[in-house]
Amino acid sequence: MFVPRTVLSRSAKASAATFQAARAFATAKPKSLRDRLTELIPEKQEEIKKFRAENGDKVIGNVTVDMLYGGMRGIKGLLWEGSVLDAEEGIRFRGKTIPECQAQLPKAKGGEEPLPEGLFYLLVTGEVPTQAQVEAISAEWAARSAIPAYVEEVIDRCPNTLHPMSQLSVAINALQGESAFAKAYAQGVPKTQYWQYVYEDSMDLIAKLPVVAARIYRNVYKDGKVAPVDMAKDWSANLAHMLGYTDPQFVELMRLYMVIHSDHEGGNVSAHTSHLVGSALSDPYLSFAAAVNGLAGPLHGLANQEVLRFTLKMKDAVGENPTDQQIKDYLWSLLKSGQVVPGYGHAVLRKTDPRYMSQREFALKHLPNDPMFKLTSQMYNIVPGVLTEHGKTKNPWPNVDAHSGVLLQHFGFVEQDYYTVLFAVSRALGCMSGLIWSRALGLPIERPKSMSTEALKQLVAQQTAKKQ
Ligand code: CMX
Numbered sequence: 501m502f503v504p505r506t507v508l509s510r511s512a513k514a515s516a517a518t519f520q521a522a523r524a525f526a527t528a529k530p531k532s533l534r535d536r537l538t539e540l541i542p543e544k545q546e547e548i549k550k551f552r553a554e555n556g557d558k559v560i561g562n563v564t565v566d567m568l569y570g571g572m573r574g575i576k577g578l579l580w581e582g583s584v585l586d587a588e589e590g591i592r593f594r595g596k597t598i599p600e601c602q603a604q605l606p607k608a609k610g611g612e613e614p615l616p617e618g619l620f621y622l623l624v625t626g627e628v629p630t631q632a633q634v635e636a637i638s639a640e641w642a643a644r645s646a647i648p649a650y651v652e653e654v655i656d657r658c659p660n661t662l663h664p665m666s667q668l669s670v671a672i673n674a675l676q677g678e679s680a681f682a683k684a685y686a687q688g689v690p691k692t693q694y695w696q697y698v699y700e701d702s703m704d705l706i707a708k709l710p711v712v713a714a715r716i717y718r719n720v721y722k723d724g725k726v727a728p729v730d731m732a733k734d735w736s737a738n739l740a741h742m743l744g745y746t747d748p749q750f751v752e753l754m755r756l757y758m759v760i761h762s763d764h765e766g767g768n769v770s771a772h773t774s775h776l777v778g779s780a781l782s783d784p785y786l787s788f789a790a791a792v793n794g795l796a797g798p799l800h801g802l803a804n805q806e807v808l809r810f811t812l813k814m815k816d817a818v819g820e821n822p823t824d825q826q827i828k829d830y831l832w833s834l835l836k837s838g839q840v841v842p843g844y845g846h847a848v849l850r851k852t853d854p855r856y857m858s859q860r861e862f863a864l865k866h867l868p869n870d871p872m873f874k875l876t877s878q879m880y881n882i883v884p885g886v887l888t889e890h891g892k893t894k895n896p897w898p899n900v901d902a903h904s905g906v907l908l909q910h911f912g913f914v915e916q917d918y919y920t921v922l923f924a925v926s927r928a929l930g931c932m933s934g935l936i937w938s939r940a941l942g943l944p945i946e947r948p949k950s951m952s953t954e955a956l957k958q959l960v961a962q963q964t965a966k967k968q
Contacts (some may be wrong), residue, residue, distance in 0.1 A: 525717070534699060535802025536625050541695065542941045543693050544581075547942060565956065572767075573847060577948065578775065579941070580766025582933045584621040591764055592855035594621060594626045598760060598854050606634040607732050610748075615626060615734055615801050616758035617641070620706070623763055623933035638734040644707035647728045651675055652715065664918045666795035667720075669789050671712045676785035685781060695940035696780075701784040702932035709925045710735065714742030719913050732841075739925065743913075745885045750911045754922075755909075756862055761856040761900065761923050769794040770801065770924075774931035775938060779946040784935055791931050792924050800844070801901070801923040805916040806842035808905030810834075811875060824882055831886045843902030845893045855900035858905055865894060867910045876906045889948060948954060960968070 550562060561576045567570035583593045593601055605614035617637040621629040629637075640714070654674040658667045676682070681697035689697070711729065718726050727742050736754040740746070766775055778784070794802035818826040831841060846853065860880075863961045882899060887896035905919055 502913040514680065519638050525689065531633065532640075533621055533624060533629075536627070537695075537936070537940075539697065540625055542938075545941060565960065568951065568956065578766040578772065579938075579943065580775070580934055581626070582930055583765050583935050585848050587848055587850040590851070591851060593809070594622050594762060595855045596622070598858050600654040601759060602627050602756075602858070605759075606631040608751075610739065611752055611755065613755040614759050615736070615755055619759045619762055620929045623929060624936060630793060638735070639731065640703065641707035641735050642729050642731045642733065642738065644704050645711050647675065647708050647711050647715075648678065649798070650677070651712070655712065655715050656724075658716075659717070662718060663796070664716050664921045665792060665802070665857040665924065667716045668713065668892060668921050668924055669792045669796070670784055671706070672789040675708060676783060677713070679783040680704075686781075691942060694942075695936055698778075698784055698939045699936050702936055705784055705788060706735075706928050706932060709928055710739035710742060713925050714739065716921065717743050717915070717918055721918070745911060745913065747911055750913075753862065753866075753907055753911070756858065756902065757891070757922060758926040758929070759859055760925035761904075763927075763956055765932070766934060768800065769797065770927050771931055771934060775934055776855060776946050778935045778938055781945075785931060787935060788928055788931055791927065792868060795924050795927060796920060799840075801920045801927070803842045803899070803901035804904045804919040804923060806918045807901050808909060808919070810842050811872065811879070811906070815872075815875060822875075822878075824878070827879060827882050828886055831883060834887070835890050841883055841887065841896050844896060844898050846895045846897075846899045849897065849899065850895050850946060851942065852897040853899045854879070854904075856903050857900045859900075859903035862909060863903070863910075867907070870906070870910045872906045872909055876903060 527768075529779065561574070563575055567573060567575055581594075583591055584592050584595075591598065601619060601622070601842075602614055605615065605618035605622065610616055615638070616632050616633040618629050621627070621633060637762070651671060651674045655667060655671050658670060662670075664744060670716055677732065678701075681694070682698045684697040685692070686754050686952060692694070711726070712724050722744060727744075728740065729738050734755075735739065737751045740751045740754045741759075764771065770791040773794040777790040778787040782790075798806055814827070814830050818830055822830075834841060849931040850865050860877075863870070863876075869874055880902075884896040904923075908914075908919065908922075
């Protein structure tokens with residue numbers, strides 16, 4: 501088993517304890533995630549080497565002038581092993597749809613939703629883990645979850661007026677002082693070992709995020725007191741309990757939430773940002789803090805806070821039980837003022853997001869009579885028609901953010917400004933599994949070619965002249 505001795509001898513006490521916990525764990529469980537990854541990486545490296553040797557010069561797409569001006573839509577330019585997004589069908593994690601993951605991934609005792617620990621194992625290895633492997637990850641994350649006192653202090657010093665996503669970003673940047681990768685790089689470890697340190701940082705970061713996220717929540721909205729991590733609980737149950745929610749259905753919601761928000765292939769703003777920043781060999785903490793900043797944009801993750809805010813505002817304007825026509829009128833007034841309908845549309849998807857559907861099914865099962873859920877369902881019947889008539893958006897259907905807030909508010913979790921933090925905790929699973937593979941495969945610093953309009957015009961003119 502890999503033990504980064506040089507790091508152990510120099511790092512802070514907390515870091516040493518973490519590595520000891522990891523070592524003890526791997527000794528007790530020989531087929532840990534880390535061990536399986538150690539077997540898989542050389543196989544994948546060989547597979548890609550052979551594939552590139554045979555096909556390296558094959559053309560896989562064209563880039564048009566419109567793509568360059570249009571947010572690089574459709575350009576195949578990134579490697580991302582964990583998930584692939586189909587415009588019609590939605591996301592598949594390592595080839596598995598969300599319902600397949602719900603059916604196949606291990607669950608907590610008495611629970612019905614898959615554990616995100618298992619989803620992480622799947623994203624990293626491409627394999628469905630056993631119950632014992634998932635339980636081992638739950639225990640390992642609980643064992644790695646402590647955050648240093650200086651990070652607690654950084655969080656506590658943030659004013660309550662600072663947006664929770666900014667506080668999260670500050671806290672993750674502060675955690676960077678714990679990075680095993682940064683220390684190992686400074687000591688000159690060979691490139692072939694980078695992934696091992698990125699793996700350690702990733703496991704630490706994921707383990708610590710619920711503690712960080714709960715501290716922000718409890719500071720801003722509650723009494724500032726955070727329950728300790730329970731070593732016997734899974735990652736989502738600990739998150740729920742530290743936030744202050746003990747309803748078993750809320751815990752189940754957190755498990756589902758953490759699974760479905762985790763990964764959406766590599767091109768979305770948060771995943772792409774972590775990949776880009778990581779390619780400069782910035783460590784996982786710096787890479788993920790950057791991803792969090794991207795997720796905080798209203799066209800990306802922040803849409804989940806915007807959706808509930810928008811729905812409540814609409815309810816204030818049209819009443820508890822609006823007619824379809826009242827909703828249509830409200831939507832048109834919004835669109836005419838130049839605003840977007842939050843939670844609807846997508847850069848890639850062209851059908852209802854399966855992540856929306858899985859949340860809708862959860863609501864139908866657990867909260868079918870919730871008034872806000874009924875309003876959300878009514879909007880699902882109306883918004884796509886209005887957006888189609890409006891004629892601008894390429895996809896009038898709801899995305900993941902159209903449904904998450906309504907589930908949270910049902911359990912009394914009404915602090916909308918905080919919602920994107922939950923998205924971020926989940927997104928760490930996808931970003932970190934991507935980063936581990938990026939370093940395992942030795943992917944280089946990312947540096948696509950940019951063009952000025954002048955240079956572009958010259959290029960197009962040259963190509964046109966050649967053809968004549
Ligand atoms: N309401 C109104 N107009 C919309 C719209 C919506 N929900 N979705 C897209 N449009 C508009 C765009 O603003 C754009 O208008 P302009 O031509 O005036 O700029 C036009 O339709 C074409 O956009 P598009 O190609 O269909 O969509 P994009 O790929 O450019 O953008 C997205 C995708 C998600 C940013 C956009 O649909 C949107 O703003 N949706 C609302 C915000 C949202 O829900 N974001 C969350 C996405 C999921 C996530 O990342 O978490």
